[in-house]
Amino acid sequence: MSSDKFTLPYEVDRAWCPGCGNFSIHKILQESLAKAGIEPEKLVISSGIGQAAKMVQYIKCHYFNGLHGRSLPVATAIKACNPELTVIAESGDGCTYGEGGNHFIHTVRRNPAIVNIVHNNMVYGLTKGQGAPTTMKGMRTSLQLHGYALEPFNPLATALALGAGFVARVCSNFRQQATEVIQEALNYPGYALVDVLHPCVTFNKLNTAKWYKENTYTLENHDPSSLEAAMDKALETDRLPLGIFYQQNKETFNERSHAYEQTRTPVCQRKVDPEKITQLVS
Amino acid sequence: MSSDKFTLPYEVDRAWCPGCGNFSIHKILQESLAKAGIEPEKLVISSGIGQAAKMVQYIKCHYFNGLHGRSLPVATAIKACNPELTVIAESGDGCTYGEGGNHFIHTVRRNPAIVNIVHNNMVYGLTKGQGAPTTMKGMRTSLQLHGYALEPFNPLATALALGAGFVARVCSNFRQQATEVIQEALNYPGYALVDVLHPCVTFNKLNTAKWYKENTYTLENHDPSSLEAAMDKALETDRLPLGIFYQQNKETFNERSHAYEQTRTPVCQRKVDPEKITQLVS
């Protein structure tokens, strides 16, 4: 059960700043994939654009590194057309909750069996430090000179309000927990949101490793089958709870879809029967 | 205090089906506007595209009848540039929660002082009856022949999760309550969401006037200052509560914006001082 099987057979220069939380997430991801028993040949990661989205380049797997904000629709379709693949949608907070916000809310409702890993550094990294939807009020950035002013986006509470079945938050600094949670998400049959807090050492001087240590705690004695308890915890912002907030099986997109009612053949393998066309047109 | 002042001085052919709930909403809106003491000359309604969005055409006021899904950014900017105007963003459920979903979630966070009236007929009316984000599971439509399969979008719970300060639901069939709530929303200083349930007699044979009568009830003994209570009520789907779920003043977009810190002059009236340009470039 080695995470090496996801390591590329050649040296890669990972285009992140030294000390960036993305390096830990890289390790966490490869480990949880290995622990979940996934084979690289059956894994597709769909990503958007940003520092987080570069992850796919450094893992031995199939990937579709698409547009900023659009990792989810691509991932949804991949899983819908080929249910035999393990599909992850992975990108940054800006990508997933900002540009891609509409897909986020509707993907939750759709409930495809994919894992959505969101690198949440509470800032726009690749474009050099503007505020992100999750940026904390008051943080000064290159654009928000007097401090970021909007209400921070609460991805967990939003996902819960929309009926998500697996909602979790981890932090790159707590590797073991993060690995376990992502492994769990990989085993969950449905849309699994894992919001991964991580430090951006270059542009976020507020939410540092130290800050995460002081301002997070692990959920304990928490009942992940209770929506109210999950929502209560999700609305806590004083210190941020880590762990699985909510877990409840729900009908997935493919299960609901009539396309898989009569046959389980993946859509991508279905061929048209010329006989039926003849009936249509002649 | 007559709602006639919002009536156009000539006959208009309202392009709705006989019996459509939009006719009631039209009356409700004119009445609540009049009761809130608003002058037509100071009122702008921004709308998208759909049956609901046609409303602006039938009211004596300024309007910006823009694109499908985009009523909110237009409304936000209008209010931001000219705070002296009363600004309403009004459109259908598909327009606001579907195509415009990303603006919906981020406008809540931005909290501009506008009223967002969403005509929720749980269907796409103008395009002839496809499922909308709020369509109930199982309803058959021209596209969803086996019944609509996605988890219905819960606008109230979502808005609450995102920190909205005024969240309400009314129904076109209960005119007095609807008028009161919209009047309250017009007086609320911030983003006020009013989701207006209404029958679409042509395409929604499930959520009829009778259905609304049987499946809604008025909130009573409810504390609109409690977020938990509001969220509990918002998550109820057995019978849908009507009324103001949550009301709590919050700093508005203009209040937060540094553009209004030094001067209250509307942005739209600000002129550049050539002296300052000289300093910049010579």
Add this chain to the structure above:
Amino acid sequence: MNNSKETSLLFSGEAGQGLNSIESLLDSIMRENGLYVFSSKEIMSRIRGGLNTTLLRIAEEPKGGFIRYPEIIFSLQAGGLERLRDRIAESTLIFHDPQIEEAPKTGSAVEISQKEMTEAAGGKLFLNVALAGMACALLEIDRQIGMDATASFFQDKKPEENCQAFQSGFDLGASLKKEHSWSYSLSPSKAARESRLFSGSEAVGAGALAGGMNFIASYPMSPSTGVLTYLAGKADEFGLLVEQAEDEISAINMALGAWYTGARGMVTTSGGGFALMQEGVSLAGVTETPCVIHLAQRPGPGTGLPTRTEQGDLNLALYSGHGDFPRLILAPGSVHQAFQITRKAFDLADKYQIPVFILTDQFLLDSHWLERPIDYDRQPPRSYTIVSDTDYQRYQVTDSGVSPRALPGEGRGFVRVDSDEHDVRGEITEEFEVRSSQVEKRMRKGRELTKEQDGLELYGSEDYKNLLVCWGSNYCPARETIDLLNDQETACLHFSQLYPVPERAAKYFQQAERIINLENNFTGQFGSLLKQKLMIHIDEQILQYNGLPFAVEDIVDQIRDITKRN
């Protein structure tokens, strides 16, 4: 049209008065009766009320163009005749109810009483069927054929009442016909009886199925929704996955995700929705993921006229997406072309790994044609994908520019696709040489594409002096124009492939003394493209942009004006 081999009917009424049923019912009665029919509608963007019209051309030979002057008008709603004032000829027969509206100044008006007809028909709900019956009587259609068709059309919806209504109308029509000694009868044929009725939407949808389409994600938007609805209806039979996306951006990204797995994805949309897909088109371009985009045109800008027709989005498709990359733009003009071209679109998208556009419009999609059955060769779609080996490179540099496409999970290689500029392995690169070589590789596919020369049809005299150029849905009206002109001097050149502009088109232009460009838009977008690519000079333009399709008579008149002028 004063043509003894044809009759045309126009019904005017409000949304909700059952014009669609009249159209469908009469379409099938005519077929049963062995007469060709073409029907077309112009409707307002509302569900009830307003003023819509449905035009039916019934003929001994297939017809396919919109016409200005119907022979017989039935007006059901106040304001209808006023709105039709420019479409009434001296010879037009007009059935109108003086209780509802005045008779028009021109044409020969015949009074009918809606009240009486409604009573005879058995109620308001049945008035439309009575009108259909009346029309049948005027055309000397066999009563029994009409009755049978009515019974089967309404088999789940009060068949007896509807038959009775049909009868009542037929009786009235027959007695009026006798009274006025009108004669509109046509000779039926076996060929017509063996023909099939298609709408443009159905033909596009059936073509997609024949092309192996098995995934569609779209967001409703007139006039593109018909294809989506049609395919939703075929989903179970053909094992399709049909998804209503939350917006158009999602739709095109889903379609690309589908192709990535080896499925064949499609989106159907209209101008405003397509505008939102532009970044996705560029994504298809850079990742070399195939994609088929059905772009159903309607008049813009902005929301424009949602339920009407225009050919205004060619430029949008042609230049959609940022950056340079190859694409193919096809524009069928008939139901046969719609089927064949849509089918071909899937093949070429897969072969070249590019976005392929099918440009249609409201006129083509919403009209119905009784046509000979479509030539279908039963060839299953060819797949161009390969099974990867461990050394697989998604963006291998090849002479043709096409890199073999493998699928994730099939084979031992990895399929690594990137929207950033990438090297052969699909990894982000900032090497200048690699960038240049990948740009050149992609663009080489465009050069290869020009070999797929098709989609050009000359109609009319080979010795033409005047060449009428048209594309897409102007196919039928333009050909009919040539027939009517019948001057041995004018031919029409129809393009169903717009881009790359077929190179062999040049020779047709050389021969022409006068090039007349026909387009349903303001600026003559295709004409501009021809100017740019073939360096030709366009002498005259016939343009229209009011939301209506071209009427054949109008084209004829304008060409006569032009040829008279100089």
Add this chain to the structure above:
Amino acid sequence: MNNSKETSLLFSGEAGQGLNSIESLLDSIMRENGLYVFSSKEIMSRIRGGLNTTLLRIAEEPKGGFIRYPEIIFSLQAGGLERLRDRIAESTLIFHDPQIEEAPKTGSAVEISQKEMTEAAGGKLFLNVALAGMACALLEIDRQIGMDATASFFQDKKPEENCQAFQSGFDLGASLKKEHSWSYSLSPSKAARESRLFSGSEAVGAGALAGGMNFIASYPMSPSTGVLTYLAGKADEFGLLVEQAEDEISAINMALGAWYTGARGMVTTSGGGFALMQEGVSLAGVTETPCVIHLAQRPGPGTGLPTRTEQGDLNLALYSGHGDFPRLILAPGSVHQAFQITRKAFDLADKYQIPVFILTDQFLLDSHWLERPIDYDRQPPRSYTIVSDTDYQRYQVTDSGVSPRALPGEGRGFVRVDSDEHDVRGEITEEFEVRSSQVEKRMRKGRELTKEQDGLELYGSEDYKNLLVCWGSNYCPARETIDLLNDQETACLHFSQLYPVPERAAKYFQQAERIINLENNFTGQFGSLLKQKLMIHIDEQILQYNGLPFAVEDIVDQIRDITKRN
């Protein structure tokens, strides 16, 4: 460039090694010292690591083009010289550390020890300043001027340590210079000392302020973000409302909302972001709401090369939005033009109620020029709006096509704006005549617009035979090319107005025997537009699409090749 009046320096290193500080510091030292400076960078899309370069051209006269062969190279990071292999001439002086990388095959290499330099400078953090000091010594810059500039540049960030580092580098440079008897000295001038340093981003931003811009909503995207950041920094001083939108769709809709109230709104974006704004552009077109769009180009398709340069989005701007409507596309080529044109954009957007585009690119925006102060006439922006009366009609049909624009809340009329086709009052219409008259009204503004003829500049001999055509940021390199060719046969025609194509351009082409089109894209987009609009024949194209700006030497070489060939 072997030119006695100029020296050029190139620094190669990774992101995080302080190349930006070297650039800014040297820029200001050169100005203080009375030398013109032009600096330009090419960087990778990452925050730390990779390999970037910064080029500085220091000269007695203003220079503005990118060059292939710098005179002196400082390489700080392994791989730097390998990456620069094509940019080293025999005469290039290269400072390199043999511990880090090998000396290149060409050029004259001088060994330095980064370790020693770092120690002398006082630590890794200060190595960049030491290099700046070294460069100053080589150029015989006054040491005190360098020290003072360093102290003021780092006034909040360890000024003493930085000065000490500067000294250490200066000392090393001075001793090497003496040892090798290099001579790179230049004569300072008062004019240079009185000039101002601008980046393209600053010039666009300042032009927007001069144009009365008071609202900007945008979403970050390289290379457009510089303008947004600049304006955010000016927000308090100028009373601007600056908002980071949730996406580009929101941004452009907000900008339209702002203009609707009478504010002057702007968006700044790049290809992929702009692709998402297309429907909004169409909305501006149909509602006749003014809008200014700064489109900062970078190489596509898709995500492409985010931090690099290209001129690939002209077609996207030209045909953006569905349907036909008028627009104006401007493309400045210098900081002076960037200021004036952006300013003018606001005026013309308001005057014609249309979307106005400012097309720039990464090269223009991120480069710095020391230039004479901008001519600014202190004229406050003119407003074209009116105060409405009760009978106000937003879409009044006028000869010019421009309907007087009133503002909501000002005056007694109602401002009713609609994205559906509308009548004069702004109400939805389905009348065919009204539709046609509104289309024609809107398009008439396009005709009027052609009167605003500007944005065309000929440079070089009036008796040219060869005409080099260029637009936007190729202004400086093309002019320098003409200077270098100095053949009396070649002139350059620069367009800063791309659309409508200035009509008076035609006469310049008539005279040319050979038209050479210069564009930083694959297909020659502007050349195609010229072909289409002016029916000219383009003889030769000089195209580049690797992500780099044109180097002046490369243009010269290619023109010489072309003129030699035939």
